Amino acid sequence: MSTVLTPESSVADVQAALAELEDPKMRAVNEKHGDDFGVNLSKLRALAKALKSNQELAEELWGTKDTATRLVAILICKPQGFSLNELERWLREARTPKVQGWFISYVVKKSKHLEELRQILIADSDPIVASAGWELTAHQVVKAPDVLDLSALLDEIEAEMKSAPERLQWAMNNTLAQIGIEHEEYRGKALAIGDKLQVLADYPTPPGCTSPFAPIWINEMVRRRSAND
Structure with a gap:
């Protein structure tokens, strides 16, 4: 029963x-x-x-x-x-x-505590906890970019993403892609970082899906938006 x-x-x-x-x-x-x-x-x-x-x-x-x-x-x-x-x-x-x-x-x-919590988590020494902070950062890139220093975030991603543990690396890559997609003035720098680091470049992607490799992801989302304008 x-x-x-x-x-x-x-x-x-x-x-x-x-x-x-x-x-x-x-x-x-x-x-x-x-x-x-x-x-x-x-x-x-x-x-x-x-x-x-x-x-x-x-x-x-x-x-x-x-x-x-x-x-x-x-x-x-x-x-x-x-x-x-x-x-x-x-x-x-x-x-x-x-x-x-x-x-x-x-x-x-x-x-209402989202941003305060993000700032606490992103600097944590535990990579799983820090990955939560980076996922919240990716969210803020889209929803509240004025609270962020996007240039400094890109510098941090460039310096640390390549060697980050998998969960943390994925969240940092998400932030990198969102910066490139949402903010044209930083798109070139985001693309260059993705090309330089090659993080997730070989990630197996099913047919019809977009690769998580930041340069492919950024360019595809920008292309879709331009097509819909």
Whole structure:
């Protein structure tokens, strides 16, 4: 018999429902990308929807440290209810790519503390924590560039991206590409840095998809925008 979740469900109920959805094949695929869960995300979202918004339950779910359970916690938490310290704590504890990505997208980007948190994280010595800071920087490049020194960011990327650990390198590359796409005055410098460093130049890209190699990514997005003008 399937576990039915309601707004009154407990942590044990949520974990029982998630266990019923566990798919070993999906877990194997996710593990290749650094994630340790095997639940279809559409089904996980449906479970969260049944729980409705509930910050207290979200805190309890987060405390389990289980990836799938934490994804549910992110979906039912209240983004505006987090203090700066709480945002920082959750992000430091978000070690897997999917949990970190969802928390950034669904919670931090909706918070009034975004920029202050970005400044704290980007300078962290832990590359996973710093990668969150760089992902927020890529967001600010698009949404709030006036709070950034884009030239200094490009210099830092040029000096450090080549040797950065994978997660951090990916986030820095995202920032590099967004600067080149969004800011014409820095596009030439961004393209030159990408060509010089060759980060992700050989990344396997499926047909019909755009390579994450910054010069290809930048030029393709600029071309698309020009075609739509």
